[in-house]
Amino acid sequence: MNTTHPHADACQLPMKIYDWYNGPYPARVRIALAEKGLLQKVDFVSINLWKGEHKTPEFLEINYSGTLPVLELEDGTRIAECTAITQYLDDLDDLDGSPTLTGKTAVEKGLIHMMTKRAEIEFLDAVSVYFHHATPGLGPHVELYQNEEWGLRMRDKAVRGMRYFNEVLKSQPFVAGASFSMADIAVIGGMIFSTLVELSIPEECEALREWYARMQNRPSVAAWAAMVEKGE
Numbered sequence: 696m697n698t699t700h701p702h703a704d705a706c707q708l709p710m711k712i713y714d715w716y717n718g719p720y721p722a723r724v725r726i727a728l729a730e731k732g733l734l735q736k737v738d739f740v741s742i743n744l745w746k747g748e749h750k751t752p753e754f755l756e757i758n759y760s761g762t763l764p765v766l767e768l769e770d771g772t773r774i775a776e777c778t779a780i781t782q783y784l785d786d787l788d789d790l791d792g793s794p795t796l797t798g799k800t801a802v803e804k805g806l807i808h809m810m811t812k813r814a815e816i817e818f819l820d821a822v823s824v825y826f827h828h829a830t831p832g833l834g835p836h837v838e839l840y841q842n843e844e845w846g847l848r849m850r851d852k853a854v855r856g857m858r859y860f861n862e863v864l865k866s867q868p869f870v871a872g873a874s875f876s877m878a879d880i881a882v883i884g885g886m887i888f889s890t891l892v893e894l895s896i897p898e899e900c901e902a903l904r905e906w907y908a909r910m911q912n913r914p915s916v917a918a919w920a921a922m923v924e925k926g927e
């Protein structure tokens with residue numbers, strides 16, 4: 696199993712990404728790729744979640760966790776986890792002019808890391824658990840264990856998470872502060888998943904709605920939406 700190579704830190708293009716075109720977590724990496732101007736440098740390999748292709752022995756060799764997306768470099772190095780993939784893309788040193796997504800200073804990096812984790816724990820991952828446990832999810836052939844009560848608790852946690860981010864965005868333009876970052880992309884993932892499971896934004900969350908409208912106007916998010924529209 697190829698996981699690390701001596702030159703794993705080299706900038707290696709083109710890259711392969713195992714993903715599913717309209718998945719909320721894959722969206723986080725597709726938006727990051729678009730922000731870094733790398734969408735054209737990537738070959739997307741579709742893994743059909745609805746058929747359980749991400750749970751086959753072959754795919755579990757690619758990603759022990761059996762989740763998407765996974766980045767695979769030219770030399771076979773594989774990086775899973777949206778935050779790790781985004782960090783790798785952001786650290787590629789020959790992409791002049793693209794925005795920094797994971798922070799420049801120690802404080803920025805710390806705050807972006809914190810708010811990205813908080814977006815996952817308090818919002819995106821909670822919506823995902825609701826989807827898999829309190830809805831039919833990907834179907835009985837994939838959802839081998841479900842706990843509806845746990846799923847409903849996570850739905851309520853996600854709604855609290857929306858209210859939290861609404862409070863945050865009342866006093867700053869982006870999730871981690873003055874600039875767009877990986878933390879915004881993580882909350883965008885939560886909003887995408889919420890839409891998929893028809894989990895409404897609470898009426899009073901005006902700052903969150905305004906922020907999301909602004910995010911959807913970003914070229915990277917519009918590019919993601921266009922790819923979904925085309926089924927790419």
Ligand SMILES: N[C@@H](CCC(=O)N[C@@H](CS(=O)(=O)O)C(=O)NCC(=O)O)C(=O)O
Pocket residue numbers: 715717718719720721744749761762763764775776777778823833837
């Ligand atoms: N912690 C992982 C979570 C990834 C994840 O849950 N991906 C979803 C893809 S999608 O639901 O967003 O399309 C998945 O593989 N789900 C499949 C499953 O959980 O069975 C990450 O950040 O990459």
